[in-house]
Amino acid sequence: AQSVAQPEDQVNVAEGNPLTVKCTYSVSGNPYLFWYVQYPNRGLQFLLKYITGDNLVKGSYGFEAEFNKSQTSFHLKKPSALVSDSALYFCAVRDRGGGSYIPTFGRGTSLIVHP
Amino acid sequence: EPEVTQTPSHQVTQMGQEVILRCVPISNHLYFYWYRQILGQKVEFLVSFYNNEISEKSEIFDDQFSVERPDGSNFTLKIRSTKLEDSAMYFCASTPAGTGVLQPQHFGDGTRLSIL
Numbered sequence: 001a002q003s004v005a006q007p008e009d010q011v012n013v014a015e016g017n018p019l020t021v022k023c024t025y026s027v028s029g030n031p032y033l034f035w036y037v038q039y040p041n042r043g044l045q046f047l048l049k050y051i052t053g054d055n056l057v058k059g060s061y062g063f064e065a066e067f068n069k070s071q072t073s074f075h076l077k078k079p080s081a082l083v084s085d086s087a088l089y090f091c092a093v094r095d096r097g098g099g100s101y102i103p104t105f106g107r108g109t110s111l112i113v114h115p
Numbered sequence: 116e117p118e119v120t121q122t123p124s125h126q127v128t129q130m131g132q133e134v135i136l137r138c139v140p141i142s143n144h145l146y147f148y149w150y151r152q153i154l155g156q157k158v159e160f161l162v163s164f165y166n167n168e169i170s171e172k173s174e175i176f177d178d179q180f181s182v183e184r185p186d187g188s189n190f191t192l193k194i195r196s197t198k199l200e201d202s203a204m205y206f207c208a209s210t211p212a213g214t215g216v217l218q219p220q221h222f223g224d225g226t227r228l229s230i231l
Contacts, residue, residue, distance in 0.1 A: 034219060043206050043222030102171055105158040
């Protein structure tokens with residue numbers, strides 16, 4: 001079985017400060033990992049993914065995420081937050097060795113960037 | 116950039132009625148999906164569709180639900196005899212051909228379904 005946890009319902013950060021949105025996962029094999037962002041009244045938009053290779057993955061809008069196998073984590077980061085980054089962020093995982101091709105999504109973390 | 120489009124944006128229906136939610140996936144995509152998101156909760160997978168048949172479905176996708184690709188562009192989700200707990204945002208998504216299972220999903224903006 002595959003699962004993903006986003007331990008924080010909400011993250012608050014001041015504009016210009018670094019931000020981190022946490023994600024941990026559980027799979028029986030090796031993971032494929034994804035981050036998506038959802039703006040109000042919109043569908044999910046892809047930010048970045050980890051399939052294999054470098055543990056540090058760079059994505060859209062200056063976001064990056066680091067795959068840490070020993071900690072089973074895939075935290076989303078950005079060096080300097082913008083007010084426009086305020087949105088709902090979803091982590092997703094798929095077990096590379098699993099029978100399903102469908103990723104499991106986390107509950108989402110609301111990021112609020114204050115001016 | 117091509118987009119997944121969904122209609123209507125908001126559907127209000129009486130309990131017990133049937134609804135059809137419509138999606139136009141990106142034209143060269145071959146894998147299609149429906150998800151739902153109950154207000155304030157996580158995104159839940161309903162069904163995936165490839166090569167004109169269901170490839171995977173979740174426990175949520177029971178006999179009340181069905182999907183269809185009636186022509187070369189539309190992908191529909193039908194909910195028969197709707198219940199109050201069917202009220203949610205329903206998202207359609209698609210991924211391209213080839214290594215589609217590794218590709219990120221492209222989501223539409225959703226249909227908000229309200230059951231009265």
